[in-house]
Structure formats: structure tokens, C-alpha cells
Amino acid sequence: MEMCMETVSDTCRALLERSKRFGPLYGDRLANHLPMTLIALDRLGAPVDSMQRAFDANARQLQARDAGISPVVDAAIWLGKGSNAGGLELYFQACVARDGPGAVLRDWVPRLLPGVAASAFHCPIRLAYAVDAGDHDEVCAALAYWVMEYVTLDLPPDTVDDTPAAIAARLAVAVAGHAPWDGIIIDRMRQVARHPGLAGTAIQPSVLDLRQVAQFALGAYHAREDFTLLHTVTACHAFRLLLPYAGEPGRALRYLWEAVVVATLTVEPEDAAVPAAAAQIDWHACMAQAARASDAHVVKLCWSAYCEHLAYGDARYLAIAARKLARQ
Incomplete structure (x- = not known):
């Protein structure tokens, strides 16, 4: 199964290109949600002004990419080191140019999945969105992020x-x-x-x-x-x-x-009291409202909920999306 290109809008692709000036983390190891948010908004059918508004709202808190880049001969050496995103990106870009994105993903996803929890699941989420968007550069950025933040939980396999x-x-x-x-x-x-x-x-x-x-x-x-x-x-x-x-x-x-x-x-x-039920809306209204949101977690949750609803047909996915929209 090979990735295809041009599966997101020109607006989304242009904003993804602009987003490359930011590093994968900001503050106290918090995840940069901007690329994921842009892709989810595009999938939700967001208009250009919503995409731009979300870019501005999310970019405001981000940090510029680290200018220091160490050459990478073997990305495995950098597993869990928490640094050198730029060097790792260059490494994966070279791998993709040589072998193609599908081969690189088949090589690296199995290696990284023991660390699926990395950065509170944001590493695999960012990679999955990049794969869905067919954006090779974003795939490389996401792989670099996952390598640097890689961590395992190491519980018994029994x-x-x-x-x-x-x-x-x-x-x-x-x-x-x-x-x-x-x-x-x-x-x-x-x-x-x-x-x-x-x-x-x-x-x-x-x-x-x-x-x-x-x-x-x-x-x-x-x-x-x-x-x-x-x-x-x-x-x-x-x-x-x-x-x-x-x-x-x-x-x-x-x-x-x-x-x-x-x-x-x-x-x-x-600490987990059940909130009041959100007003009932259908998926069309839910997605239209989410497409106008700029909060990264609102946008991503609504898009994931819709996709999972399509896969499993569980009405609770609409309920959690509607609830999240009502609380934003």
C-alpha cells in the first residue's frame, strides 16, 4: 500500500509548508498540533479563512525549530534522546528519496510501535495524519518526532x-x-x-x-x-x-x-464527573461546526470520532464530538 500525493487542498499544503518553521515541541515538552490540525480541518471541509485562523491561533504558542542539526547515520541511535529533530528529518528525507515512503514506513512503524505512547500518543497521531495527507515531508517530520520522543512502558506480555x-x-x-x-x-x-x-x-x-x-x-x-x-x-x-x-x-x-x-x-x-449531555446534532452539523473551530483538540477529536464512527458505527462517537463542540 503506497502513499499517494495531492490528497489535501492547495491551501492545506501551503499552510503545512509554512508550519515547517516550528519545532515538534514547545513549552514543557508539549506537542505541536499545528500540522495535525490543518490536515483534520482540511478533511472536515474547512474554508480558507478557517484554515488561516486556526494556523494563526496555534502558531502563536509554538517555538521555532532548533537551528542545531547533528548528522544522522542511524536514526536508531537517537531513539528517545529528545533532540535533533532537524537532523532526523534530513535522515528520513534521504531514506524516502532512496527507497520511497512506503518502504520507509514499513521499516520504521514496526520499530516505533512499542513506543506508541510517545508524547502522549501524539507521535503516532501526527504520523498517521501525515500518511493520510500523502505529504512526504510531513511523514519525515513525524518519524523524526517519534524517534526523538520514543519511550516504552515495558509491562509484562503475559x-x-x-x-x-x-x-x-x-x-x-x-x-x-x-x-x-x-x-x-x-x-x-x-x-x-x-x-x-x-x-x-x-x-x-x-x-x-x-x-x-x-x-x-x-x-x-x-x-x-x-x-x-x-x-x-x-x-x-x-x-x-x-x-x-x-x-x-x-x-x-x-x-x-x-x-x-x-x-x-x-x-x-x-476527578472525572460525567458532564451534562450536549445538544443533539447530526454528523453534517457536527463537522460543519468543527470545520470552523481553531482549538486543536476539538478539531482532531471531531475528525477522529467521525472516522471511527464510519469504521465501527457506534453512535457514541457523535455524542463525544457534540459534547466537545459544546464545551469549547
Whole structure:
């Protein structure tokens, strides 16, 4: 399955080109959402003025790319180093020029999927959007970002004959009474993964498919409006887009489940009250409203929810999109 080009509008492509002056992170290791937002808006059918407004709103907080570039002979040496995005981009651009984007993705996505949680799932999400857009330069930028932010959770691969929901409930009991999680999302996820209550515990269902993981993430976020849980829904969408390049899909899926269930364990139940239901709208109205939004998480959640609804037909995807729009 090879990537195709020219699958986004000229406006989107021009704004993506302008976005290259920004680095993949800003502030305290926060993700640059601008390229993902632009692609999602384009998919939602956003008019030119909305695209430009979203560019301006998101670019305002970003930081310029680091001018320092170290030559890269082997990107694997830079895994998890948190630096040299520019050098890594040049490396992947050379690989794509030599081998083509499909070959590079088939080589690197399986290597990177053990770190699917990297940067709170934003690394695979950015890559998935780049693949969907058919933008080779953005693919290289996303691969560079994933390499530099790569981190694994390293929980046991043992399986148990139980449902994802039952496993999650058991793990929640195992970490109950924990010391406060702190830091950004990925920091808290790593703290959960290192909790003694999870040591030697089987977290993998003996039978698992992507629908199960997506439904678990959807159920958790539908039940409680929480910023971390939002990312598990968009991560499942991204994983589905990257699956053609995943190598061994069953093995890759285990990494996604590990990251999703760990993310849910970082959410404190008492901090997750169920919000009032949003006004009922249909998908046409939902997408039209999202196409006028500039908040990155609103735009991305609505686009992912629509795509996942098409894949699974679950009405709760419209409910979470409508709720997010009502709260912006």
C-alpha cells in the first residue's frame, strides 16, 4: 500500500509548508498540533479563512525549530534522546528519496510501535495524519518526532482470559492508594507502568482485536470528559491508519492496548464527573461546526470520532464530538 500525493487542498499544503518553521515541541515538552490540525480541518471541509485562523491561533504558542542539526547515520541511535529533530528529518528525507515512503514506513512503524505512547500518543497521531495527507515531508517530520520522543512502558506480555474492561478494573485496584501522579501525560503514564502493583501482572487479554481497544477507549471517554482519555480515542484512529505498515498487526495491537489501559489508570475517578449531555446534532452539523473551530483538540477529536464512527458505527462517537463542540 503506497502513499499517494495531492490528497489535501492547495491551501492545506501551503499552510503545512509554512508550519515547517516550528519545532515538534514547545513549552514543557508539549506537542505541536499545528500540522495535525490543518490536515483534520482540511478533511472536515474547512474554508480558507478557517484554515488561516486556526494556523494563526496555534502558531502563536509554538517555538521555532532548533537551528542545531547533528548528522544522522542511524536514526536508531537517537531513539528517545529528545533532540535533533532537524537532523532526523534530513535522515528520513534521504531514506524516502532512496527507497520511497512506503518502504520507509514499513521499516520504521514496526520499530516505533512499542513506543506508541510517545508524547502522549501524539507521535503516532501526527504520523498517521501525515500518511493520510500523502505529504512526504510531513511523514519525515513525524518519524523524526517519534524517534526523538520514543519511550516504552515495558509491562509484562503475559495474557489472561479476561475482557479489556475487567483487566482495567483489576489494574485500577492494584494501583489504588498510589502516590500522586505528576508531570505531563506521558510522565504520568510512565509512573503508572512502574507502579509495584503492576509488576508481574498479566495485562493482555488472551483474545484482542482493534475494535475491542477502540470500544474500550470510546467507553472510557464517553463516560467522563477527560483530557487524557480524549487522546486514547484519537490514538485508536491513528493506529488504524498506520496498521498497513505495522508489520505484525497482532503484536502491534498489544502495544496499543498496553498504552491505552495505562493512560486510563492515570485518570482519578473522583476527578472525572460525567458532564451534562450536549445538544443533539447530526454528523453534517457536527463537522460543519468543527470545520470552523481553531482549538486543536476539538478539531482532531471531531475528525477522529467521525472516522471511527464510519469504521465501527457506534453512535457514541457523535455524542463525544457534540459534547466537545459544546464545551469549547
